[in-house]
Amino acid sequence: MRLTIPEQEIMSPGHLACQGCGGSLAMRYALKIFGKDTMLTIPACCWAVIDGPYPYTAVNVPLFHTAFETAAIMASGIKAGLEVQGNTSTNVIAWAGDGGTFDIGMQAISGAAERNDDITYIVYDNEAYMNTGIQRSSATPHGAWTTTTPVKHYKKGPKKNMVEIMAAHRIPYTATASVGYPEDLRKKLERAKNTKGFKFIHILAPCPTGWKTDPRYTVKLAKLAVQTNIFPLYEIEDGLHYKQNMKIKERKPIKEYFKYQGRFKHLPEDEVSYLQDQVDKNFEILSLKFE
Amino acid sequence: MAIKFQKSDKPIKIEGAHDMPPMPAALGSMLFNKTGSWRNVRPVIDYDKCIKCFICWKFCPEPAIKIVDEKPVIDYDYCKGCLMCVEECPKDAINEELEGK
């Protein structure tokens, strides 16, 4: 028997994630790598519900639910509380959705990154406010339908580049990852676990409910996002050294990725080709940074 | 004394405030919540075709696929029927069966 990710399971089944939830897959991987000596703080996001209602929990590590905008600082506070009591080993993870990271949590994450607080910030990005019913966030990609960007008025303008923003803080470690590639994610989680200071991991976590997809395609889409260069896998050391983790020999057209998703169904041909152009340009610029 | 955390798959009995900690601190595991009832299609592993690559295990978001005697085994108490395992199986070794037939 040869397993490519650790066999230990820390997260319990019975949790409240929708069928095929990319976010719950991400948590399962994160806990496998970080292990029992870990504490989580989770702001308002799907995971505030997924873990289960009072008096239950599914993560089997200490978890402090916190206010929407406070994931990063709550983790910093927890870490400080532990350290001052002599515990320097426990991993503290801020685990937030894209809304809590790209939008309302921006101030706290920037503060914690600038102080280089010794925490790991993981955003499981499902590209909208899914828990409140699929409203657009600044992580929603151009072209997508959400309940606040109806098809007649779909999201215009690019997704905020959170990774670049974090890299600009010159934090020790920044990485992108996808639930479609758990072996790559594993390496990044291990790297974060063994690095001092502020670590930021951006995990693409497809959401069947919000993306209007069949739950069976979550991993397929998480892979396609990478294979189309929509969501390239790379890591950045000290905000300066860019390394591509998965080279795509022949990138697939974004149409391949779009066709499984109801949220892009309304897009006219010219918009799709505009977006294809954008994806290619973005990747070209990014490629220049790879060492 | 803190109320002990119950690790079993049984629901927690709370009669009133005196059974509760001062703050909403969890007392038990979500294991009590048998999400298998959500499923309308059941993935069934055909062990004749299975090559034990554990890709199905790897991608189960619950996790509801266990490794038993070096084989992947679906725990139908918790499998929600997303069918990601069916989709990702490289040998088409997982079949779909409608529930309630």
Place this chain on the structure above:
Amino acid sequence: MKKTMMGNYAASWGAQLSRVQVIAAYPITPQTLIVEKLSDIVADGELKAKFIKVESEHSAMAACIGASSTGARAYTATSAQGLALMHEMLHWAGLARLPIVMANVNRAMAPGWSIWADQNDSLSQRDTGWMSIFSSSAQDILDSTIISYKVSEKVLLPTLISFDAFFLSHTVEVVDMPEQELVDKFLPPYKPEYKMDVNDPRSFGALTDEQYYYEFRYKMQEAMDQAIDVIKETCREYEEITGRHYDLIHAYRCEDADMIMVTSGTIAETTNVTVDTLREEGHKVGNLQIRYIRPYPKKDILAAIGGAKKLAVIDRNISPGYSGIFSQELKSALYNEIDIPVRSYIAGLGGRDVKIEDIKDIAYNALEHDEPNDLIWKGVKK
């Protein structure tokens, strides 16, 4: 050991003597001196604590909550806008039942920008589940900080200690600093039953539906009720080691008073002096200083009022559309219990000085009029 110090530094040293372990703060006038001093104390190694220089007051309170959830003793200080920004997290600390202690230098809310004394900032946080003290001297601030940690850690509710901007924050007074050993004996390390602990993994604050939320509120109220006795008991213990007496209220010459003024903050100190003058003039007046607005010491207040015939409340705050907030609280306490007229005065908003003459004017006005009045603006230029 006696030392001269500003009210703000009394807060810093109160925190130091309490051996706070995590401090998270953001600058705001007139509070800033408190945390500047603490950052020196921590940098000099006089206090083993982590000081997180956060990016907002909202984060200051969040960091304190995080630290406190692990069993660390957490402290912060703020004022006005900063306290308002924390509002969401004040509820969080309350319902998470975390014994954080915070100083708030009472400062008027903007606009227009004001840095001067006014109680509306902390009174706007009245219903967040924090015990809430209005201190009236530097000694009171220092002692209240130490006492509050002990009370908070027993009843699992946070405490807000408020005091007037500049009149107290920047006024130098003589303060008797208790020896560290004495404080250590009085205030042992915090050892919570429930905390973030990898050996007892739980979630805190999960989705809590109507089956249970109601009961958590009930438990919070129980804790507030219990806190009244715990505060009294803790103050007695503190008196034994320091000789200084504190209580939820401070009744000054109220026993035989016909008319009692009801005050808080620095106005209470000025009123004590005024009461002496008025007594010399032959007026049987007293001063009832409200120290704790939460838990509200209703029984103590009614007992202190005793047989007085009239009350005059002075509020350095206003709930626009009704009246002063201490006045409302007092009237609700009196209802069904004591039927005497209450005259309610607003004074000193936005840092306008309330002098002995002003309090005398208020007293004369109250002595002259027997009819109740909800709202009298003392000294407003109409």
